[in-house]
Amino acid sequence: MSRSLRHIKAFLFTLVVPCLVACGDSASDGPGGKEGEGGAGGEGNASGDLFALTTQVFGVDAADTLSYILLTDSLDRDEPLSLDSGIEILGRGIGAGPDGGRALFVASDAAPTVTRYDLGADGSLKEGATVSFQGQGLAKLDEYGGQFQFVSETKAYFFDGATAQVVIWNPKDMTVSGAIPLAELVLPEATLTFSAAPLRVGDAVISFAGWRNGPAVPSQAGIVVVDSATDEATVVTDARCGYVRDGVEAEDGMIYMATEAYGAAVHRLNPDNAAAPCLLRFDLETRKFDPDYHVELGSLFDGAAAGSLIVGSGGEAYLRVLDENAFEIKDDTHPRVLASAAAWRWASVTLGDTPTATVLDAEPTSGSVVNVPLGGKSFVLQFQGQDTTTFRELGESGPGEVSLTAPGVVFSAAKLR
Known part of the structure; x- marks a missing residue:
């Protein structure tokens, strides 16, 4: 390994x-x-x-x-x-x-x-x-x-x-x-939010920042690296795309970050409201973004909207890609509705200098998901409106069958023993 x-x-x-x-x-x-x-x-x-x-x-x-x-x-x-x-x-x-x-x-x-x-x-x-x-x-x-x-x-x-x-x-x-x-992350008139799935690498606690400004997404990505031994934070931003709230550590030791599905939905509905969803790369050793690495996610899927970089139980990387045959987009469709629609397919991603992606043969589900680690496994929490949340393990072949159903909307879970 x-x-x-x-x-x-x-x-x-x-x-x-x-x-x-x-x-x-x-x-x-x-x-x-x-x-x-x-x-x-x-x-x-x-x-x-x-x-x-x-x-x-x-x-x-x-x-x-x-x-x-x-x-x-x-x-x-x-x-x-x-x-x-x-x-x-x-x-x-x-x-x-x-x-x-x-x-x-x-x-x-x-x-x-x-x-x-x-x-x-x-x-x-x-x-x-x-x-x-x-x-x-x-x-x-x-x-x-x-x-x-x-x-x-x-x-x-x-x-x-x-x-x-x-x-x-x-x-x-x-x-x-x-x-x-984290004053460096304050943008006027924008709402700052943090990732649902931070990373832990050695003593570093790593989180990703995203901003919303009404229905628009500012073109800014942000990463926070906290040294848990000293409680000192390194904050680095990048202006090449926005709502980059997901990240994974790849085999090359770099942190890869991507626009979340909500940001992808904003761009799909109104390109003037958001930069094209993208994949960026961050070097944890130098604490810098790679200035030469910028991949538009649509280029991996023939121009389709894509976002939400999610890690599987074995370290696999996945993206969500919008299937427009599964949802009718109207002039008044809100980006939150589009991001939540059961119209996003799973795609496995090979990260690196030249990333590639393969759309999986799995039914489309909501693009907005919460990824939680539980007992050494990665689970994705998917919402059926506001009534039900389902749990699926994200493994080497993509999302498994629904393993658990809970009433309401579950944004958090923990293993007690």
Whole structure:
């Protein structure tokens, strides 16, 4: 196995972080655990795999939106998950934690706080301490679970677009210790967002920035490399294309970055609102973009709209390509609707100096997906409107069959044990 694939396997999918509480079954509550409060029953025995999904269920009004923490001992099950035994969270919630860390950290757009839930010996979650990020200027914590990155037992990061900073906090003591400002990423009148799937390479925590300005996408790409040993960040931008929120480390050791499907949809509907979707290359050693490397994604697919560079369980790279025979584009089609339409096919990609792509024989699905690492595997979360989310493992042959179905919209999932 090449050095790059070992990095991807070791850091992106099987990052080993010391357990936030004792890993044995004797650890019933963990620090601050409240026996019987906020519990959600774990499925099956109190050992073996256990996963936590945080799903958002939308009401008629935004104020009616609730989220639920759902537990499952398997990501391969025929029966859809139910909200009946879930822990209810106000607002649009996200949940994250280190792989196998026996703790879940939950936030939402209802408050600038994070609440810790510890896994008890009986397989249920016990609500623990809450920490506020308000002192760092945050009004809420939302979007993706991947914006949380756990470095050690006592250090974690949260990449926040609204305040353009990385909040440094202690998940053991539930305290905030500081922040890393990212002023270089502030664009006037543009909304800054971060990737749902950052990378981990050695001590480096790598995230990708994207901007929206109404229905337009500014022509700017951005990468943030945080040295977790020093809490220092390197921020580098590039003006050749925009909404570059996806990236993978390839076999040549370079970081390849691509426009997300939403940015591709913006360009397809109105080329004046966005630069052509592209593939860029970043050298992690020199901390610079390759000035001679710029590949328009459409050139790989005879001009078709394409975006969203996603990594598979074994380090494979995939793109999404729009099949216009599967969706009728109208004059008033919104780019979010197009990006979410079940009209995007999967394509395998060989990265390098001269990248190539092959469209796979798989049914078209929504172009906007969330990619999460769970237990050493890569899963893509795909949405059926706002009603249902499906899980598929992304392997060497592309996306597998639907392995799990959950109600609502799932933007985050974590492996508790």
